[in-house]
Amino acid sequence: MEKLILEQKDAVDWVYRGEGAANLVLAYTGSSPAFIGKVMRIQKSQRNGKNEVKGNGALTKHEQLVWQENEVLMASPNNEIVDHLYVKHVMCPLLGPKNVDAGVYLRVLVAKEFLEFVDKNVTCHRPAWRVDSSQVDMNRDSVLIMSDHSIxxxxxxxxxxxxxxxxxxxxxxxxxxxxxxxxxxxxxxxxxxxxxxxxxxxxxxxxxxxxxxxxxxxxxxxxxxxxxxxxxxxxxxxxxxxxxxxxxxxxxxxxxxxxxxxxxxxxxxxxxxxxxxxxxxxxxxxxxxxxxxxxxxxxxxxxxxxxxxxxxxxxxxxxxxxxxxxxxxxxxxxxxxxxxxxxxxxxxxxxxxxxxxxxxxxxxxxxxxxxxxxxxxxxxxxxxxxxxxxxxxxxxxxxxxxxxxxxxxxxxxxxxxxxxxxxxxxxxxxxxxxxxxxxxxxxxxxxxxxxxxxxxxxxxxxx
Structure with a gap:
């Protein structure tokens, strides 16, 4: 898939689907062939400033000890990539490739305005306690694109x-x-x-x-x-x-x-x-x-x-x-x-x-x-x-x-x-x-x- 850049104008095409402790999940409603049938995961940041600092890589030095046998995880430059590779190389073999989709990682130049508008657009759909504790991480420059398994x-x-x-x-x-x-x-x-x-x-x-x-x-x-x-x-x-x-x-x-x-x-x-x-x-x-x-x-x-x-x-x-x-x-x-x-x-x-x-x-x-x-x-x-x-x-x-x-x-x-x-x-x-x-x-x-x-x-x- 060719390299894509998500701008402020694109934010309206992504709607709130749900969230977990670390990520927001957005579903695509636009007409771009690159994103039809896909969902996006954007990492969140804590409002209390307690996000763990991980240095130059995605894993801390002690996490590198735990996962030292997985070379692809060790070399991951950021959290989005390490999550993608963890699913692909750790969970997929354990649960079977037929039932696990590791997603397709896209390195996109995400404009900060895109992230700001996404954060604003989804706030009214999020649980109040989630809004109080976290927001879209404005420092992210990439997202994880996955198949929308609801279709x-x-x-x-x-x-x-x-x-x-x-x-x-x-x-x-x-x-x-x-x-x-x-x-x-x-x-x-x-x-x-x-x-x-x-x-x-x-x-x-x-x-x-x-x-x-x-x-x-x-x-x-x-x-x-x-x-x-x-x-x-x-x-x-x-x-x-x-x-x-x-x-x-x-x-x-x-x-x-x-x-x-x-x-x-x-x-x-x-x-x-x-x-x-x-x-x-x-x-x-x-x-x-x-x-x-x-x-x-x-x-x-x-x-x-x-x-x-x-x-x-x-x-x-x-x-x-x-x-x-x-x-x-x-x-x-x-x-x-x-x-x-x-x-x-x-x-x-x-x-x-x-x-x-x-x-x-x-x-x-x-x-x-x-x-x-x-x-x-x-x-x-x-x-x-x-x-x-x-x-x-x-x-x-x-x-x-x-x-x-x-x-x-x-x-x-x-x-x-x-x-x-x-x-x-x-x-x-x-x-x-x-x-x-x-x-x-x-x-x-x-x-x-x-x-x-x-x-x-x-x-x-x-x-």
Whole structure:
């Protein structure tokens, strides 16, 4: 693709699609052949000025230790390129090239006015808390251009509708690491997603709990997968969105939607009328079945789960390996009693550096897999297309007697900064403490109403 320059006048063609902690995602609505069917990712900068300074390259000196076996990452001159190459050379081999798109990196001379206008244009669509904490990084001179996975590329079915679901699966297993402290044993029986809901509710980031259980989605059971999709639909938050021909028709843009109201449900039911051949009131149920059947038959989450399980030590073990790498006194050990240190954590500070690097590297790769999104796009095959050859897989929806082509992609697989290990450790403590306190408070209140003394009750997520 020829070299392109994005000017101020081009900003109007890029609209807000969503964002993560580090990047804004914009979808293209203009007519340039170079960008039709593409999305753009622009890096953000923190308003508090806490962006990490990385010197001449994209990786810090300690990150270079972790990723020293990946020469292409070591040579990356900036963050955009290192993220692109990390997806291509690390995550793609682990998850399979069929389901991972590393994107096409374009070195463009982006005018500062373009970035300023983009920042201004998207502000009203972003969650208020995101706007307060970050903005478009005005110092960037390049962006990452990727395929828009909410649509199909030009194919044999011209003009046919395309519907795409975006799911954030989250962590699909319960940790069994022996480095989990006894007082945090709840992590072995309650999913991270469920515990995090308590903290988010406490911080007023959500207004009600979601019944979604990631263990259902990763279970390999048709019924449990369907149960998971139903729960995501009922309370999408920022974990479930649906696009029709590239336009959002269900779920929120930045902050998500807490729950599906009757009006939201009716609007979505109407949006499905040209995709799902069912009577009014039955289309949403059929769509949920379509998504669940595709997750089940594709087995796409099996490999994602294996990559997530590269976190074999849990953050409570990996954090000690992190301090070994940065050659600083372990701040975690300072807070622990001598007895706990002697039999559990002290040995971690005696392992070879190579072992510490392996532990942390596995944790960071797993963190990418736990935080990614799954995009599944569908388009119905008409009767005269059923015998035509296609490069896409197909799935049969029994409730409507329809056949759909589908494609699956993982997105948002960025490299996690090494420095974030400390953040992960502190967040883990907050999540467990908040959940434990919430459960205790609810039990005490329940027992007070029923006149029973409080006692510990074991709770499990497992069916």
């Amino acid at each position: 199909f590329p030009n194919g044999t079915l011209k003009g046919g509708p395309c519907i795409t679901v975006e799911i954030k699966p989250k962590c699909g297993f319960l940790p069994i690491s022996r480095f989990i402290a006894e007082e945090n044993a709840v992590k072995r029986t309650i999913t991270r997603f469920k515990m995090h809901q308590a903290l988010k509710l406490h911080n007023q980031e959500i207004s009600e709990y979601s019944e979604y259980n990631p263990l259902d989605l990763f279970s390999g059971s048709r019924d449990r997968i369907c149960k998971a999709i139903e729960a995501l639909y009922a309370t999408p938050q920022n974990n479930f969105r649906v696009f029709l021909n590239g336009s959002l028709v269900f779920g929120g843009l930045g902050s998500g939607t807490d729950c599906s109201t009757i009006l939201v449900g009716e609007a979505f039911e109407n949006a499905l009328k040209n995709v799902i051949q069912a009577d009014n009131g039955l289309r949403t149920t059929s769509f949920i079945q379509l998504v669940a059947e595709t997750v089940y038959t594709s087995g796409v989450l099996d490999q994602l789960l294996e990559v997530q399980k590269l976190d074999a030590y849990d953050i409570e073990g990996a954090i000690h390996a992190y301090y070994n790498i940065i050659s600083q006194p372990c701040m975690v050990c300072r807070e622990l009693s001598k007895d706990k240190l002697s039999h559990l954590y002290t040995p971690l500070h005696s392992i070879p550096l190579d072992e510490s690097l392996k532990i942390v590297k596995g944790y960071l790769i797993a963190a990418s897999a736990k935080d990614c999104s799954l995009m599944i796009s569908f388009r119905p095959k008409e009767n005269d297309d059923l015998l035509s050859r296609t490069s896409y897989s197909t799935v049969y929806l029994g409730s409507t007697n329809q056949v759909f082509e589908y494609k699956v992609h993982f997105i948002d697989l960025d490299l996690k900064p090494l420095k974030k290990m400390e953040y992960y450790y502190e967040l883990d403590k907050k999540i467990v403490n908040c959940y434990s306190q919430t459960v205790k408070t609810e039990r005490e209140a329940d027992n007070a109403v029923n006149g029973r003394p409080w006692k510990s009750i074991e709770m499990k997520d497992m069916p």
